[in-house]
Amino acid sequence: MFDIRNIKSAVLDMDGTLIDSMGIWHEIDKKFFAEHGLEPPEGISNQVNKMTMQEWAEYFTREFDIDMTGEEVIQRIGQMCYEYYAEIIPMKPHVEEFLDFLDSQGITYGIATATYRKSAEAVLKRLGILDRMQFILTAEEVPSSKKTPEMFLKSAELLDSSPYETLVVEDSLHCLETAVSAGFPTIAVHDDAVPAHEEEVIQLLADVWGADLKEITKKIAPERI
Numbered sequence: 001m002f003d004i005r006n007i008k009s010a011v012l013d014m015d016g017t018l019i020d021s022m023g024i025w026h027e028i029d030k031k032f033f034a035e036h037g038l039e040p041p042e043g044i045s046n047q048v049n050k051m052t053m054q055e056w057a058e059y060f061t062r063e064f065d066i067d068m069t070g071e072e073v074i075q076r077i078g079q080m081c082y083e084y085y086a087e088i089i090p091m092k093p094h095v096e097e098f099l100d101f102l103d104s105q106g107i108t109y110g111i112a113t114a115t116y117r118k119s120a121e122a123v124l125k126r127l128g129i130l131d132r133m134q135f136i137l138t139a140e141e142v143p144s145s146k147k148t149p150e151m152f153l154k155s156a157e158l159l160d161s162s163p164y165e166t167l168v169v170e171d172s173l174h175c176l177e178t179a180v181s182a183g184f185p186t187i188a189v190h191d192d193a194v195p196a197h198e199e200e201v202i203q204l205l206a207d208v209w210g211a212d213l214k215e216i217t218k219k220i221a222p223e224r225i
Contacts, residue, residue, distance in 0.1 A: 006164075035076075108159055152166075
């Protein structure tokens with residue numbers, strides 16, 4: 001049974017967990033395709049969500065007749081992404097309350113995200129929570145992103161904790177599957193962008209699931225255990 005008193009540190013996902021950004025990626029995909037006179041394929045945003053940056057660039061340059069290298073695709077998506085993160089994307093409800101709770105339990109935490117570092121730093125700074133993080137680890141440092149345990153294991157190392165005492169907080173199924181397979185305790189928070197059939201699996205897979213971070217905080221508070 002999950003017990004927060006056994007947790008030393010936490011690895012926090014950002015998109016869909018701390019910030020309400022998943023819908024923005026669909027807009028970015030549409031704009032990027034439109035720049036090249038193309039219609040985005042049905043379901044492309046959900047497909048891309050599970051890709052690394054390099055895989056997305058290789059997919060686009062392989063499947064569509066455009067005059068761009070993979071690196072140019074990565075750079076352009078990064079430019080478009082930054083505008084949203086620096087100026088628009090809001091924080092999800094009850095994030096600061098959840099961070100306050102982690103602080104009250106002496107749990108240290110950092111960010112592990114597939115988003116570009118520049119964009120991650122920009123949105124967290126604008127929302128006033130950047131300085132609360134011990135670190136930000138991105139797909140630029142760990143190219144495999146969360147398709148392998150490497151990003152979670154590296155995060156635990158940075159937090160000086162082992163997987164079994166390092167909580168992973170996520171919203172997406174493939175990331176949770178990776179964390180669980182590597183022996184991390186997990187919390188999953190609902191995000192509207194997650195398909196219903198995946199949400200059903202997430203609720204079964206995660207140690208704790210909640211509709212938002214306030215519900216999760218109530219569920220894991222020591223007095224409730």
